Amino acid sequence: MNAVFKTLKEVLMRGGVRGLAGPILIVMILSMMVLPLPPFLLDILFTFNIALAIMVLMVAMNTTRPLDFAVFPSVLLISTLLRLSLNVASTRVVLLQGHTGPGAAGKVIESFGQFLVGGNYAVGIVVFVILVVINFVVITKGAGRIAEVGARFTLDAMPGKQMAIDADLNAGLIGEDVARKRRAEVSQEADFYGAMDGASKFVRGDAVAGIIIMLINVVGGLVVGVLQHNLDLATAARNYTLLTVGDGLVAQIPALVISTAAGMVVSRVSSEDNIGQQLVKQLINSPQVILMTAVIIGMLGVIPGMPHFVFLLLAGALGWFAFVLLQVAKKEEEAKNKPAATTVAPIQEAAEASWEDVAQVDVLGLEVGYRLIALVDKAQDGDLLRRIKGIRKKFTQDMGFLPPAVHIRDNLDLHPTAYRITLKGAEIGSGEAFAHMFLAINPGSVSGTLPGTPTKDPAFGLPAVWVDANMRDQAQAMGYTVVDAGTVVATHISHLIHLHAAELLGRQELQQLLDHLAKIAPKLADDLIPKLLPLATVQKVLQNLLDEGMHIRDMRTILETLVEHAPQVQDANVLTAIVRVALGPAIVQQFYPSAQELQVIGMDKELEYVLGQALQAGGSAIEPGLANTLLREARAAAEAQEKLGLPTVLLVPGGIRDLLARFLKRALPQLKVISHEEVPGFKTIRVTSMVGGRA
Numbered sequence: 266m267n268a269v270f271k272t273l274k275e276v277l278m279r280g281g282v283r284g285l286a287g288p289i290l291i292v293m294i295l296s297m298m299v300l301p302l303p304p305f306l307l308d309i310l311f312t313f314n315i316a317l318a319i320m321v322l323m324v325a326m327n328t329t330r331p332l333d334f335a336v337f338p339s340v341l342l343i344s345t346l347l348r349l350s351l352n353v354a355s356t357r358v359v360l361l362q363g364h365t366g367p368g369a370a371g372k373v374i375e376s377f378g379q380f381l382v383g384g385n386y387a388v389g390i391v392v393f394v395i396l397v398v399i400n401f402v403v404i405t406k407g408a409g410r411i412a413e414v415g416a417r418f419t420l421d422a423m424p425g426k427q428m429a430i431d432a433d434l435n436a437g438l439i440g441e442d443v444a445r446k447r448r449a450e451v452s453q454e455a456d457f458y459g460a461m462d463g464a465s466k467f468v469r470g471d472a473v474a475g476i477i478i479m480l481i482n483v484v485g486g487l488v489v490g491v492l493q494h495n496l497d498l499a500t501a502a503r504n505y506t507l508l509t510v511g512d513g514l515v516a517q518i519p520a521l522v523i524s525t526a527a528g529m530v531v532s533r534v535s536s537e538d539n540i541g542q543q544l545v546k547q548l549i550n551s552p553q554v555i556l557m558t559a560v561i562i563g564m565l566g567v568i569p570g571m572p573h574f575v576f577l578l579l580a581g582a583l584g585w586f587a588f589v590l591l592q593v594a595k596k597e598e599e600a601k602n603k604p605a606a607t608t609v610a611p612i613q614e615a616a617e618a619s620w621e622d623v624a625q626v627d628v629l630g631l632e633v634g635y636r637l638i639a640l641v642d643k644a645q646d647g648d649l650l651r652r653i654k655g656i657r658k659k660f661t662q663d664m665g666f667l668p669p670a671v672h673i674r675d676n677l678d679l680h681p682t683a684y685r686i687t688l689k690g691a692e693i694g695s696g697e698a699f700a701h702m703f704l705a706i707n708p709g710s711v712s713g714t715l716p717g718t719p720t721k722d723p724a725f726g727l728p729a730v731w732v733d734a735n736m737r738d739q740a741q742a743m744g745y746t747v748v749d750a751g752t753v754v755a756t757h758i759s760h761l762i763h764l765h766a767a768e769l770l771g772r773q774e775l776q777q778l779l780d781h782l783a784k785i786a787p788k789l790a791d792d793l794i795p796k797l798l799p800l801a802t803v804q805k806v807l808q809n810l811l812d813e814g815m816h817i818r819d820m821r822t823i824l825e826t827l828v829e830h831a832p833q834v835q836d837a838n839v840l841t842a843i844v845r846v847a848l849g850p851a852i853v854q855q856f857y858p859s860a861q862e863l864q865v866i867g868m869d870k871e872l873e874y875v876l877g878q879a880l881q882a883g884g885s886a887i888e889p890g891l892a893n894t895l896l897r898e899a900r901a902a903a904e905a906q907e908k909l910g911l912p913t914v915l916l917v918p919g920g921i922r923d924l925l926a927r928f929l930k931r932a933l934p935q936l937k938v939i940s941h942e943e944v945p946g947f948k949t950i951r952v953t954s955m956v957g958g959r960a
Contacts, residue, residue: 290343291346294346294347294350295350297310297350297351297354301354301357301358302354302357304358304362304372307351307354307358307373308372308373310351311351311355311515311516314344314347314348314351314515314516314519315515315518317344317347318344318520318522318523318526319522321337321340321523321526322523322526322529324526325337325527325530326526326529328530331530332454332457335453335457337457337461337526337527337530338457338460338461339460341461341527344523345470345471345520345523348471348516348519348520351516352474352478352512352516355512356478356481356482356485356512360482360485360486373511373515390479390506390510392510393475393479393510393514393517394476396514396517396518396521397517426451427451428708428746429747430447430448430451433748433752439655461527471520475517478513479512479513482505482508482509482512483506483509486501486505486506486508486509487505552587552588552590552591552594553587555583555586555587555590556583556591558583559580559581559587562576562579562580562583563576563577563580563581626689626690627669627689627690628669628688628689628769628771629668629669629670629671629672629686629687629688629762629769630671630672630673630674630686630687630690631653631671631672631673631684631685631686631687631754632673632674632676632679632684632685632687633674633675633679633684633754634675634676634677634680634681634682634684635675635677635681636682636700637681637683637684637698637700637750637754639700639701640698640700640750640751641673647751649673649751649754650673652752652755653671653673653755653758656755656762657670657671659759660763660766663763663816664763664811664816664818665778665816665817666770666777666778667774667777667778668762668769668774669769669774680697682698682699683695683696683697684696684697684754686757686758686761688761688765688768688769689768693761694723694757694761695723696723696753696754696757697720697723698753698754699750700750701734702731702734702749702750703731703732703734703736703740703747703748703749703750704720704722704729704730704731704732704747704748704749704753705717705729705731705736705740705745705746706727706728706729706745706747706748707727707729707730707745708744708745708746710744711743712744713743714730715730715736715739715740715743715745717730717731717733717736718730718731722753723753723757724753724756724759724760724761766811766812767808767811767812768808770804770807770811771804772800772801776800778820779794782821782824785821786821786824789821789824789825790824792828793827797827797831797832798827798831798835802837802840803827805837805841806823806837806844807823809837809838809841810823810841810844810845810848812930813926813938814855814937815845815848815851815852816851819851822844822847822848823844823847823848826844827840830843841923842919845940846940846943849942849945850945852939852943853939853943853944853945856912856914856937857912857948861947861948862949862951863914863916863944863949863950864909864912864951864952864953865912865914865916865950865951865952865953866899866902866903866906866913866914866915866916866936866952866953866954866955867952867954867956868915868916868955868956868957869955869957871957872895872956872957873917873921875891876921876924876925877918879891880920880921880924887924895928895957896929896932896933898956899915899929900933902915902954902955902956903935903936905954906953906954909953911953912937913933913935914936914937914939915929915936915939915956916939916940916941916944916950916952917939917941918941919940919942919943922938922939925938
């Protein structure tokens with residue numbers, strides 16, 4: 266007993282009274298199957314069932330996407346259970362009290378049996394069967410099929426949607442919290458359609474149970490009325506059949522409403538508008554369509570033998586409605602095309618040239634063709650500016666300094682759909698994008714081809730195709746990663762600024778970084794610059810780190826290391842190697858986030874010795890024959906490592922790391938070179954591939 270009270274207490278503490286609402290409701294519904302209910306209470310419960318069905322239908326019509334009503338499968342199950350419980354409770358009352366007359370099971374059942382079918386039980390049976398057939402064969406079966414197909418296509422599209430979320434996250438368009446929320450929504454969407462597919466089976470079973478319960482009630486009522494209450498067959502048939510029909514109708518009408526709501530939820534396409542707004546916008550918002558309908562109805566109305574008045578009345582009403590819509594559209598067009606009031610500015614004498622006329626080259630620039638202006642124009646719902654702000658914020662968080670702003674301008678010399686990205690006035694990337702279209706990127710596991718314009722993803726070179734907006738869902742279902750034009754440009758910019766991070770760290774950016782650091786550790790920068798090292802040397806060290814893909818977020822460690830070694834060493838490259846050793850754990854974690862064992866590419870001892878001797882002899886370049894051999898062996902080792910699904914990291918002695926990193930960067934940018942000194946002592950090393958020998 267104490268355990269029961271303890272469990273109840275925990276439930277109340279976690280969810281309050283609301284946490285008990287669900288279990289209490291289920292217990293009450295199940296108790297109706299066992300406990301006898303008076304007719305008045307049955308009236309209340311049947312009325313509540315009807316109200317619940319209407320409420321569910323209204324909520325379903327006002328949702329903008331299926332996940333807004335994610336609890337619907339559970340509501341569907343509970344409402345089905347409620348109807349079956351009411352059927353059991355009303356059957357008990359009908360069989361016990363049916364001999365007293367049509368009002369034996371309450372006023373609601375009597376009204377449905379008398380008023381809706383005129384007291385004719387034959388008509389009632391026909392209406393009941395028709396309602397069951399509509400619910401079972403048409404609505405429920407169709408909604409179940411849509412839910413089944415929706416679940417399958419949603420599951421097929423999950424990888425593509427997840428990759429699109431990861432692309433937005435990497436491009437800085439969204440934060441980690443938003444990405445986590447969107448991943449959860451993708452998973453919930455698949456769960457929702459799967460649950461709807463299962464819940465529709467309950468509704469179909471409810472329709473079958475309704476027919477069986479009706480037959481049992483009619484036969485059982487005749488037996489009870491004739492044998493137990495000595496009624497004649499006609500009176501027993503009338504009383505019990507009318508009660509049974511009323512009971513069936515009062516249960517099947519809410520069932521029909523709930524099934525309709527289920528069909529609306531699973532058959533609608535996600536949009537910012539609810540179903541009512543979509544109907545107005547897409548069905549009756551076109552005056553041409555309404556006018557053609559009015560003409561056709563009018564032509565049918567003048568055919569001899571047709572009901573002229575009704576057809577011509579409806580045709581006239583539709584024609585008037587089309588005329589009103591045409592007038593409204595005409596006024597809106599006139600208001601849009603009305604020229605704005607302009608004033609003629611007085612002609613001013615040209616000013617003399619000055620230093621203000623000298624145009625500085627933008628550090629980062631984006632030039633777009635005129636058809637892509639919509640991407641950066643807020644008036645045309647362009648959100649590229651917002652995306653670029655997100656990219657700069659994400660870059661700042663990842664790399665440790667604030668990059669220059671991206672200056673955007675249109676360029677009429679470019680192709681209308683082309684864009685290019687510049688760094689200090691020089692082009693570092695270009696591409697083509699189509700506003701209002703989507704780029705379907707093939708990640709390598711798609712299930713088919715798409716009609717459209719074949720191309721390549723400008724950022725990573727993956728095969729892709731530009732498709733119309735109406736092909737987006739189909740492309741996602743086939744496994745493509747689908748992104749809009751703004752995301753394509755934003756991802757390209759994000760990729761390039763990470764590649765050119767070292768060039769973006771100018772003197773001004775470094776000084777701003779040091780000023781920001783002075784608020785946290787004021788003595789560090791003062792002790793280093795300019796007492797021990799000039800600003801240019803510190804800048805070169807940081808650029809060396811960025812050039813090899815390292816972030817500089819740990820400025821405290823970097824500056825402390827420079828302060829410690831600057832009195833003995835002034836060379837920026839040597840200082841970079843020392844700083845890399847201090848940052849060793851962060852460097853290793855970048856390539857092996859959580860691994861205790863580092864699976865790396867090793868180098869043959871003899872080859873290491875040859876390279877070390879070349880450096881000791883004062884050489885800064887590798888002999889051509891040795892260079893070709895080294896490049897060939899490194900490429901083979903990197904490919905073998907990629908086939909194993911492991912990071913392409915080459916581990917070499919610290920004395921030759923800098924030489925190899927500079928040599929391999931252009932030919933094999935994916936191959937990262939680290940030294941033995943940079944590996945923390947608590948990590949273990951396993952060589953899985955070898956340059957110049959066998960692992």
